[in-house]
């Protein structure tokens with residue numbers, strides 16, 4: 001089987017217990033399938049990036065024995081690819097400029113009587129879909145319904161997660177015309193991730209469950225750009241002591257890399273893998289978990 005997997009951290013801080021779970025899961029899945037494992041540094045959201053966090057992440061991975069099979073890709077060097085993708089969407093009539101400020105969007109929402117919120121961001125009401133009405137272009141958005149109609153995509157869009165099972169989302173209604181290029185000129189995560197997964201020939205995506213909700217949007221974009229849809233698996237999140245998802249944003253501490261075996265063991269436990277005795281080397285532990293990976297007990301689908 002052709003298998004190219006990846007781990008795609010944002011360098012907003014060093015790896016923490018939660019991101020190591022995603023890294024280990026994607027590495028084990030690639031190894032267990034005899035595939036390649038790549039690392040891509042997702043540094044498009046420059047205001048959130050921390051200097052040297054990328055090097056620190058790569059070092060942490062290496063200390064844990066997780067070494068990519070090809071040179072690392074940095075999204076900050078990929079602007080040409082993103083521009084070409086946006087241009088092709090514009091040419092097809094699937095992307096349009098948007099002149100709305102956040103306030104404009106909220107006002108239009110209120111007028112339409114919906115207050116629907118999605119992760120604090122209101123679903124875009126489509127104000128600029130048919131023209132800027134004299135406003136200056138700020139962002140670029142995907143005309144989701146147009147892509148769905150032109151390509152005859154099913155609504156709701158259904159996709160399979162290897163762990164969570166069948167998933168579905170009505171992207172036009174539940175998410176709306178999402179941003180491809182932001183008002184501040186930065187490339188949006190959705191466009192960058194889809195273009196790069198395509199460019200790197202990624203066949204299998206294994207990542208944290210916090211990203212599950214993005215998948216339907218990414219599948220629509222893959223279709224619009226004529227890219228294949230990879231297989232998806234979203235791994236359980238590691239919760240902090242307060243029961244909330246561990247993330248760099250809520251202050252998850254960097255992993256203690258003086259004890260890589262311990263860090264790996266905690267990550268392996270979160271993935272339902274057996275703990276090995278304390279004397280096992282990192283290499284031995286990784287080899288054992290690779291053997292066990294495809295038959296590991298998985299948490300029940302949520």
Ligand code: GLU
Nearest residue numbers: 008009010042193207211
């Ligand atoms: N860069 C994203 C993050 O760190 C992950 C993107 C992905 O795996 O698709 O949350």
